[in-house]
Amino acid sequence: METSGPIYSTIVDSSYKPLRAIFKLILLLAFPIILVFAGVIFVQKYYAKNLLSKSASQDVLVIIPMQETNWQDLGNVFEPIVPVKVKTNDGFQENKFLLDSGAVISSLPRDWAEKTGQNLAFLQRTTFRGFGNTQSFAYQGNMVILLGDDEMTLPVVFTETAGTKSLLGRKGFFENHSIFFDHKKRQIEIRK
Amino acid sequence: MSILKKIDKLSLVKIIAFSAILSLLVSLPIVILLVQQQTEIRSKAYEKPKLIVTKDKTLPGPIPNESPKIGRVFPWVGKIGDIVWIQGENFGNNPAVKRLIIGGVTLPEEMIASWRDTEIQAVIPPGAKQGGIVQVRVGQHPMSSSLPFSLYDRETKIKLTMKEGIISVVNGKGVSKAKIWIGDENTPTKELEIPLEINIDDETPVFNTDNKPILSIILYDNLGNILSYYVDPTEFGF
Numbered sequence: 001m002e003t004s005g006p007i008y009s010t011i012v013d014s015s016y017k018p019l020r021a022i023f024k025l026i027l028l029l030a031f032p033i034i035l036v037f038a039g040v041i042f043v044q045k046y047y048a049k050n051l052l053s054k055s056a057s058q059d060v061l062v063i064i065p066m067q068e069t070n071w072q073d074l075g076n077v078f079e080p081i082v083p084v085k086v087k088t089n090d091g092f093q094e095n096k097f098l099l100d101s102g103a104v105i106s107s108l109p110r111d112w113a114e115k116t117g118q119n120l121a122f123l124q125r126t127t128f129r130g131f132g133n134t135q136s137f138a139y140q141g142n143m144v145i146l147l148g149d150d151e152m153t154l155p156v157v158f159t160e161t162a163g164t165k166s167l168l169g170r171k172g173f174f175e176n177h178s179i180f181f182d183h184k185k186r187q188i189e190i191r192k
Numbered sequence: 193m194s195i196l197k198k199i200d201k202l203s204l205v206k207i208i209a210f211s212a213i214l215s216l217l218v219s220l221p222i223v224i225l226l227v228q229q230q231t232e233i234r235s236k237a238y239e240k241p242k243l244i245v246t247k248d249k250t251l252p253g254p255i256p257n258e259s260p261k262i263g264r265v266f267p268w269v270g271k272i273g274d275i276v277w278i279q280g281e282n283f284g285n286n287p288a289v290k291r292l293i294i295g296g297v298t299l300p301e302e303m304i305a306s307w308r309d310t311e312i313q314a315v316i317p318p319g320a321k322q323g324g325i326v327q328v329r330v331g332q333h334p335m336s337s338s339l340p341f342s343l344y345d346r347e348t349k350i351k352l353t354m355k356e357g358i359i360s361v362v363n364g365k366g367v368s369k370a371k372i373w374i375g376d377e378n379t380p381t382k383e384l385e386i387p388l389e390i391n392i393d394d395e396t397p398v399f400n401t402d403n404k405p406i407l408s409i410i411l412y413d414n415l416g417n418i419l420s421y422y423v424d425p426t427e428f429g430f
Contacts, residue, residue: 016196016197016200017200018196018200020200021196021197021199021200022196024199024200024202024204024207025196025199027204027207027208027211028199028207028210028211028214029211030211031208031211031212031214031215032211032214032215032218032219035215035218035219036215036218036219036222039219039222039223040222040223110426120424120425120426121422121423121424121425122271122346122422124271124273124274125270125271125274125275125425126275127275127277127305127313137267137275137425137430139425
Protein backbone atom coordinates (compact mmCIF):
# COMPACT_ATOMS: atom_id res chain seq x y z
CA MET A 1 0.00 0.00 0.00
CA GLU A 2 1.37 3.29 -1.01
CA THR A 3 1.25 6.18 1.32
CA SER A 4 0.62 9.57 0.01
CA GLY A 5 0.88 13.04 1.49
CA PRO A 6 3.74 15.16 2.87
CA ILE A 7 6.90 13.55 4.09
CA TYR A 8 7.82 14.92 7.56
CA SER A 9 11.46 15.49 8.16
CA THR A 10 13.64 18.03 9.99
CA ILE A 11 12.33 21.41 9.29
CA VAL A 12 15.00 23.89 8.28
CA ASP A 13 13.89 27.43 8.21
CA SER A 14 15.81 28.72 5.24
CA SER A 15 13.77 31.81 4.83
CA TYR A 16 15.59 35.13 5.22
CA LYS A 17 14.82 37.12 8.35
CA PRO A 18 16.44 40.60 8.46
CA LEU A 19 16.32 41.00 12.26
CA ARG A 20 18.09 37.70 12.83
CA ALA A 21 20.72 38.62 10.22
CA ILE A 22 21.39 41.96 11.93
CA PHE A 23 21.69 40.22 15.30
CA LYS A 24 24.23 37.79 13.84
CA LEU A 25 26.16 40.68 12.26
CA ILE A 26 26.30 42.50 15.59
CA LEU A 27 27.47 39.31 17.24
CA LEU A 28 30.18 38.89 14.62
CA LEU A 29 31.53 42.42 15.08
CA ALA A 30 30.89 43.05 18.77
CA PHE A 31 33.07 40.24 20.03
CA PRO A 32 36.27 41.45 18.30
CA ILE A 33 35.59 45.05 19.28
CA ILE A 34 35.11 44.14 22.93
CA LEU A 35 38.22 41.97 22.85
CA VAL A 36 40.32 44.71 21.28
CA PHE A 37 39.20 47.23 23.89
CA ALA A 38 39.91 44.76 26.65
CA GLY A 39 43.33 44.06 25.14
CA VAL A 40 44.17 47.76 24.91
CA ILE A 41 43.25 48.33 28.56
CA PHE A 42 45.22 45.26 29.64
CA VAL A 43 48.33 46.24 27.72
CA GLN A 44 48.24 49.83 28.94
CA LYS A 45 47.55 49.02 32.55
CA TYR A 46 49.43 45.83 33.24
CA TYR A 47 51.33 44.21 30.44
CA ALA A 48 53.64 47.02 29.34
CA LYS A 49 54.37 48.04 32.92
CA ASN A 50 55.13 44.48 34.00
CA LEU A 51 57.18 43.80 30.90
CA LEU A 52 59.33 46.88 31.39
CA SER A 53 59.84 46.40 35.09
CA LYS A 54 60.64 42.74 34.50
CA SER A 55 63.29 43.55 31.89
CA ALA A 56 64.72 46.25 34.16
CA SER A 57 64.89 43.91 37.14
CA GLN A 58 66.63 41.30 35.00
CA ASP A 59 69.40 43.85 34.29
CA VAL A 60 70.03 44.69 37.94
CA LEU A 61 73.47 43.41 38.94
CA VAL A 62 73.42 44.54 42.52
CA ILE A 63 71.22 46.50 44.93
CA ILE A 64 72.91 48.36 47.77
CA PRO A 65 71.13 50.17 50.59
CA MET A 66 71.98 53.85 50.75
CA GLN A 67 74.34 54.92 53.52
CA GLU A 68 74.08 58.20 55.33
CA THR A 69 76.63 60.37 57.09
CA ASN A 70 75.57 62.75 59.80
CA TRP A 71 77.31 66.07 59.16
CA GLN A 72 77.50 68.67 61.88
CA ASP A 73 76.18 71.47 59.69
CA LEU A 74 74.11 69.57 57.17
CA GLY A 75 72.58 66.72 59.09
CA ASN A 76 72.16 63.33 57.43
CA VAL A 77 73.46 63.23 53.88
CA PHE A 78 73.35 60.22 51.61
CA GLU A 79 76.76 58.77 50.64
CA PRO A 80 77.03 56.92 47.34
CA ILE A 81 79.31 54.23 48.75
CA VAL A 82 79.08 50.67 47.48
CA PRO A 83 80.86 47.60 48.82
CA VAL A 84 82.44 45.73 45.91
CA LYS A 85 84.49 42.55 45.93
CA VAL A 86 87.92 42.95 44.32
CA LYS A 87 89.96 39.96 43.16
CA THR A 88 93.21 39.65 45.12
CA ASN A 89 95.93 37.04 45.37
CA ASP A 90 93.95 35.50 48.26
CA GLY A 91 90.55 35.52 46.59
CA PHE A 92 87.91 38.21 46.53
CA GLN A 93 88.18 40.92 49.16
CA GLU A 94 85.45 43.47 49.83
CA ASN A 95 86.32 47.14 49.48
CA LYS A 96 84.15 50.22 49.76
CA PHE A 97 84.07 52.41 46.65
CA LEU A 98 82.63 55.87 46.20
CA LEU A 99 80.54 56.13 43.02
CA ASP A 100 82.19 59.15 41.40
CA SER A 101 80.95 60.15 37.97
CA GLY A 102 83.40 63.07 38.16
CA ALA A 103 86.38 60.71 38.17
CA VAL A 104 87.73 59.80 34.74
CA ILE A 105 88.95 56.42 35.95
CA SER A 106 88.49 54.24 39.01
CA SER A 107 91.16 54.43 41.68
CA LEU A 108 92.53 52.37 44.53
CA PRO A 109 95.14 53.16 47.19
CA ARG A 110 98.61 51.93 46.26
CA ASP A 111 98.73 49.03 48.67
CA TRP A 112 96.08 47.35 46.52
CA ALA A 113 98.58 46.96 43.66
CA GLU A 114 100.50 44.29 45.55
CA LYS A 115 97.30 42.68 46.83
CA THR A 116 96.07 42.32 43.26
CA GLY A 117 99.39 40.90 42.07
CA GLN A 118 100.61 44.00 40.22
CA ASN A 119 104.02 45.62 40.53
CA LEU A 120 103.79 49.43 40.52
CA ALA A 121 107.23 49.68 38.94
CA PHE A 122 105.98 48.01 35.77
CA LEU A 123 102.67 49.84 35.45
CA GLN A 124 102.35 52.97 33.34
CA ARG A 125 102.96 56.11 35.34
CA THR A 126 100.54 59.01 34.91
CA THR A 127 99.72 62.27 36.67
CA PHE A 128 96.73 62.06 38.99
CA ARG A 129 94.81 65.27 39.63
CA GLY A 130 92.85 65.10 42.82
CA PHE A 131 90.54 67.36 44.76
CA GLY A 132 91.66 71.02 44.60
CA ASN A 133 93.80 70.18 41.53
CA THR A 134 96.49 68.61 43.73
CA GLN A 135 98.86 66.49 41.67
CA SER A 136 100.61 63.22 42.35
CA PHE A 137 101.82 60.21 40.42
CA ALA A 138 99.45 57.32 39.80
CA TYR A 139 100.04 53.94 38.20
CA GLN A 140 97.60 52.54 35.70
CA GLY A 141 96.60 48.89 36.01
CA ASN A 142 93.49 46.75 36.11
CA MET A 143 91.24 45.29 38.76
CA VAL A 144 88.80 42.42 38.57
CA ILE A 145 85.60 43.07 40.47
CA LEU A 146 82.50 41.06 41.21
CA LEU A 147 79.15 42.78 40.71
CA GLY A 148 76.42 40.35 41.61
CA ASP A 149 77.46 37.21 39.75
CA ASP A 150 79.26 39.13 37.01
CA GLU A 151 83.05 39.27 37.07
CA MET A 152 84.51 42.19 35.16
CA THR A 153 87.89 43.82 34.57
CA LEU A 154 88.10 47.58 35.03
CA PRO A 155 90.99 49.97 34.38
CA VAL A 156 92.20 51.50 37.62
CA VAL A 157 94.89 53.87 38.83
CA PHE A 158 96.76 53.19 42.03
CA THR A 159 97.06 56.54 43.74
CA GLU A 160 99.71 57.83 46.06
CA THR A 161 97.72 58.99 49.03
CA ALA A 162 97.10 56.33 51.61
CA GLY A 163 93.77 56.34 53.38
CA THR A 164 91.94 58.01 50.48
CA LYS A 165 88.64 56.62 49.31
CA SER A 166 88.56 54.14 46.49
CA LEU A 167 86.57 55.44 43.54
CA LEU A 168 84.51 53.88 40.80
CA GLY A 169 84.88 56.26 37.86
CA ARG A 170 83.65 56.67 34.31
CA LYS A 171 86.11 54.56 32.31
CA GLY A 172 84.78 51.02 32.12
CA PHE A 173 82.24 51.48 34.90
CA PHE A 174 79.86 54.40 34.35
CA GLU A 175 80.22 54.05 30.58
CA ASN A 176 79.04 50.42 30.73
CA HIS A 177 76.51 50.49 33.57
CA SER A 178 73.39 52.34 34.58
CA ILE A 179 73.35 53.58 38.13
CA PHE A 180 69.89 54.13 39.59
CA PHE A 181 69.57 56.06 42.82
CA ASP A 182 66.16 55.04 44.15
CA HIS A 183 65.46 57.62 46.83
CA LYS A 184 62.07 56.10 47.62
CA LYS A 185 63.46 52.68 48.42
CA ARG A 186 66.68 54.24 49.81
CA GLN A 187 68.83 52.02 47.63
CA ILE A 188 71.32 52.15 44.74
CA GLU A 189 70.86 49.81 41.82
CA ILE A 190 73.72 49.01 39.47
CA ARG A 191 72.33 47.76 36.17
CA LYS A 192 73.88 46.35 33.03
CA MET B 193 21.26 43.04 1.48
CA SER B 194 23.10 40.07 0.01
CA ILE B 195 25.73 40.21 2.82
CA LEU B 196 23.06 40.09 5.46
CA LYS B 197 21.51 37.13 3.70
CA LYS B 198 24.81 35.31 3.69
CA ILE B 199 25.37 36.08 7.37
CA ASP B 200 21.88 34.93 8.16
CA LYS B 201 22.56 31.59 6.51
CA LEU B 202 25.52 30.94 8.88
CA SER B 203 24.85 29.02 12.06
CA LEU B 204 25.47 30.61 15.48
CA VAL B 205 28.50 28.36 16.08
CA LYS B 206 30.10 29.53 12.85
CA ILE B 207 29.37 33.16 13.71
CA ILE B 208 31.14 32.79 17.06
CA ALA B 209 34.09 31.00 15.47
CA PHE B 210 34.52 33.69 12.80
CA SER B 211 34.19 36.33 15.47
CA ALA B 212 36.98 34.74 17.53
CA ILE B 213 39.30 34.51 14.52
CA LEU B 214 38.53 38.10 13.57
CA SER B 215 39.26 39.19 17.15
CA LEU B 216 42.68 37.59 17.09
CA LEU B 217 43.54 39.04 13.71
CA VAL B 218 42.60 42.55 14.82
CA SER B 219 43.92 42.47 18.39
CA LEU B 220 47.40 41.05 17.71
CA PRO B 221 48.77 43.94 15.64
CA ILE B 222 47.14 46.45 17.98
CA VAL B 223 48.78 44.86 21.03
CA ILE B 224 52.18 44.82 19.31
CA LEU B 225 51.73 48.44 18.29
CA LEU B 226 50.86 49.44 21.83
CA VAL B 227 53.88 47.69 23.30
CA GLN B 228 56.09 49.48 20.82
CA GLN B 229 54.44 52.79 21.60
CA GLN B 230 55.41 52.40 25.24
CA THR B 231 59.05 52.01 24.22
CA GLU B 232 58.80 55.09 22.05
CA ILE B 233 57.47 57.14 24.93
CA ARG B 234 60.55 56.18 26.99
CA SER B 235 62.93 56.99 24.20
CA LYS B 236 61.38 60.39 23.70
CA ALA B 237 62.48 61.31 27.20
CA TYR B 238 66.08 60.68 26.22
CA GLU B 239 67.98 63.67 24.93
CA LYS B 240 70.85 63.02 22.61
CA PRO B 241 73.93 64.46 24.33
CA LYS B 242 75.74 67.22 22.52
CA LEU B 243 79.35 66.54 21.72
CA ILE B 244 81.50 68.93 23.68
CA VAL B 245 85.10 69.31 22.72
CA THR B 246 87.22 70.57 25.58
CA LYS B 247 90.70 71.96 25.26
CA ASP B 248 92.97 70.88 28.07
CA LYS B 249 95.90 73.12 27.34
CA THR B 250 96.08 76.84 27.82
CA LEU B 251 96.35 79.05 24.76
CA PRO B 252 99.91 79.74 23.60
CA GLY B 253 101.52 82.30 25.85
CA PRO B 254 104.44 84.76 25.49
CA ILE B 255 108.12 83.88 25.55
CA PRO B 256 109.64 84.55 29.00
CA ASN B 257 112.34 87.20 29.28
CA GLU B 258 114.78 84.91 31.07
CA SER B 259 116.29 81.69 29.70
CA PRO B 260 114.69 78.41 30.78
CA LYS B 261 116.50 76.44 33.44
CA ILE B 262 115.84 72.78 34.20
CA GLY B 263 116.22 71.91 37.87
CA ARG B 264 115.44 68.24 37.86
CA VAL B 265 113.55 65.58 35.96
CA PHE B 266 111.29 63.83 38.41
CA PRO B 267 111.43 60.90 38.69
CA TRP B 268 114.81 60.29 37.09
CA VAL B 269 113.90 56.69 36.30
CA GLY B 270 111.06 55.40 34.15
CA LYS B 271 109.77 53.43 31.20
CA ILE B 272 108.77 54.46 27.69
CA GLY B 273 105.27 55.91 28.02
CA ASP B 274 105.69 57.03 31.64
CA ILE B 275 105.08 60.62 32.53
CA VAL B 276 107.90 62.79 33.92
CA TRP B 277 107.75 66.19 35.55
CA ILE B 278 110.46 68.55 34.34
CA GLN B 279 110.82 71.09 37.11
CA GLY B 280 112.65 74.38 36.83
CA GLU B 281 111.96 77.99 35.90
CA ASN B 282 111.27 80.31 32.97
CA PHE B 283 109.54 77.69 30.85
CA GLY B 284 106.66 80.11 30.15
CA ASN B 285 102.99 79.17 30.09
CA ASN B 286 102.67 77.02 26.99
CA PRO B 287 104.81 79.45 24.92
CA ALA B 288 104.16 79.59 21.20
CA VAL B 289 107.77 78.78 20.30
CA LYS B 290 109.12 75.89 22.30
CA ARG B 291 110.96 72.61 21.98
CA LEU B 292 111.23 69.66 24.33
CA ILE B 293 113.71 66.84 23.71
CA ILE B 294 113.74 63.71 25.86
CA GLY B 295 116.56 61.21 25.30
CA GLY B 296 117.27 62.62 21.87
CA VAL B 297 113.65 62.57 20.67
CA THR B 298 111.80 65.83 20.01
CA LEU B 299 108.35 65.52 21.53
CA PRO B 300 105.26 66.22 19.44
CA GLU B 301 102.60 68.45 21.04
CA GLU B 302 100.34 65.50 21.93
CA MET B 303 103.03 63.96 24.15
CA ILE B 304 103.29 67.09 26.27
CA ALA B 305 100.60 66.93 28.95
CA SER B 306 101.13 70.40 30.37
CA TRP B 307 103.60 73.27 30.06
CA ARG B 308 103.69 75.79 32.87
CA ASP B 309 106.34 78.33 33.87
CA THR B 310 107.89 76.11 36.56
CA GLU B 311 106.92 72.63 35.39
CA ILE B 312 106.48 70.66 32.19
CA GLN B 313 104.73 67.28 32.23
CA ALA B 314 105.53 65.00 29.33
CA VAL B 315 105.68 61.36 28.31
CA ILE B 316 108.96 59.52 27.77
CA PRO B 317 108.79 58.96 24.00
CA PRO B 318 109.55 55.74 22.12
CA GLY B 319 113.14 55.81 20.93
CA ALA B 320 114.45 57.75 23.92
CA LYS B 321 118.05 56.77 24.71
CA GLN B 322 119.16 55.07 27.90
CA GLY B 323 121.00 57.59 30.07
CA GLY B 324 119.70 60.43 27.91
CA ILE B 325 118.97 63.96 29.02
CA VAL B 326 115.99 66.29 28.83
CA GLN B 327 116.44 69.54 26.91
CA VAL B 328 114.11 72.52 26.88
CA ARG B 329 114.22 75.46 24.50
CA VAL B 330 111.87 78.43 24.62
CA GLY B 331 111.90 81.05 21.88
CA GLN B 332 115.47 82.03 20.94
CA HIS B 333 116.84 81.44 24.43
CA PRO B 334 119.69 78.95 24.86
CA MET B 335 118.71 75.36 25.48
CA SER B 336 118.68 74.06 29.06
CA SER B 337 119.68 70.47 29.81
CA SER B 338 119.00 68.09 32.68
CA LEU B 339 121.00 65.38 34.39
CA PRO B 340 120.87 61.97 32.70
CA PHE B 341 117.88 59.76 33.44
CA SER B 342 117.59 55.99 33.54
CA LEU B 343 115.24 53.85 31.45
CA TYR B 344 114.01 50.32 32.13
CA ASP B 345 111.47 47.86 30.81
CA ARG B 346 109.64 44.71 31.93
CA GLU B 347 112.75 42.60 31.37
CA THR B 348 114.86 44.60 33.82
CA LYS B 349 116.18 42.50 36.69
CA ILE B 350 118.38 44.90 38.67
CA LYS B 351 116.47 46.69 41.40
CA LEU B 352 117.39 49.63 43.62
CA THR B 353 115.78 49.75 47.03
CA MET B 354 115.85 52.43 49.69
CA LYS B 355 115.35 51.81 53.39
CA GLU B 356 115.90 54.58 55.91
CA GLY B 357 117.86 56.60 53.36
CA ILE B 358 120.23 53.76 52.45
CA ILE B 359 120.19 52.76 48.78
CA SER B 360 120.95 49.11 48.00
CA VAL B 361 121.20 47.08 44.80
CA VAL B 362 119.26 43.81 44.42
CA ASN B 363 120.15 41.30 41.65
CA GLY B 364 123.04 43.65 40.86
CA LYS B 365 125.54 41.13 39.57
CA GLY B 366 127.72 42.94 37.02
CA VAL B 367 127.22 46.44 38.41
CA SER B 368 130.65 48.03 38.79
CA LYS B 369 129.88 51.72 39.33
CA ALA B 370 127.08 53.99 40.50
CA LYS B 371 126.85 57.69 39.73
CA ILE B 372 124.58 59.55 42.11
CA TRP B 373 123.42 63.17 42.16
CA ILE B 374 121.79 64.50 45.31
CA GLY B 375 120.91 68.01 46.40
CA ASP B 376 117.79 70.10 46.76
CA GLU B 377 114.85 69.84 44.42
CA ASN B 378 116.36 72.10 41.78
CA THR B 379 120.12 72.03 42.14
CA PRO B 380 122.47 69.07 42.41
CA THR B 381 124.79 69.83 45.31
CA LYS B 382 126.68 66.56 45.33
CA GLU B 383 127.83 64.28 42.51
CA LEU B 384 129.27 60.96 43.58
CA GLU B 385 130.93 58.11 41.75
CA ILE B 386 130.88 54.93 43.79
CA PRO B 387 132.87 51.93 42.56
CA LEU B 388 131.09 48.65 43.24
CA GLU B 389 132.01 45.04 42.99
CA ILE B 390 128.88 42.96 43.17
CA ASN B 391 129.18 39.27 42.52
CA ILE B 392 126.06 38.13 44.29
CA ASP B 393 122.38 38.62 43.63
CA ASP B 394 121.57 39.56 47.21
CA GLU B 395 120.94 43.05 48.50
CA THR B 396 124.14 45.14 48.51
CA PRO B 397 124.22 48.57 50.22
CA VAL B 398 125.50 51.31 47.92
CA PHE B 399 125.00 54.74 49.43
CA ASN B 400 123.45 56.64 52.34
CA THR B 401 121.50 59.65 51.05
CA ASP B 402 121.04 61.12 54.54
CA ASN B 403 117.45 61.60 53.36
CA LYS B 404 118.47 64.30 50.87
CA PRO B 405 116.52 64.44 47.59
CA ILE B 406 117.95 62.25 44.83
CA LEU B 407 118.24 63.96 41.47
CA SER B 408 119.53 60.99 39.47
CA ILE B 409 121.25 57.60 39.76
CA ILE B 410 122.99 55.85 36.88
CA LEU B 411 124.50 52.35 37.13
CA TYR B 412 127.37 51.12 34.93
CA ASP B 413 129.00 47.78 34.18
CA ASN B 414 132.77 47.33 34.03
CA LEU B 415 132.84 48.36 30.34
CA GLY B 416 131.17 51.67 31.09
CA ASN B 417 127.79 50.66 29.64
CA ILE B 418 124.72 52.00 31.41
CA LEU B 419 122.67 49.29 33.13
CA SER B 420 118.90 49.41 33.48
CA TYR B 421 117.35 49.16 36.93
CA TYR B 422 113.92 49.62 38.40
CA VAL B 423 112.70 50.89 41.74
CA ASP B 424 109.60 50.55 43.88
CA PRO B 425 108.07 54.03 43.44
CA THR B 426 106.66 54.02 46.96
CA GLU B 427 110.13 53.63 48.50
CA PHE B 428 111.47 56.62 46.56
CA GLY B 429 108.44 58.86 47.02
CA PHE B 430 106.89 59.04 43.57
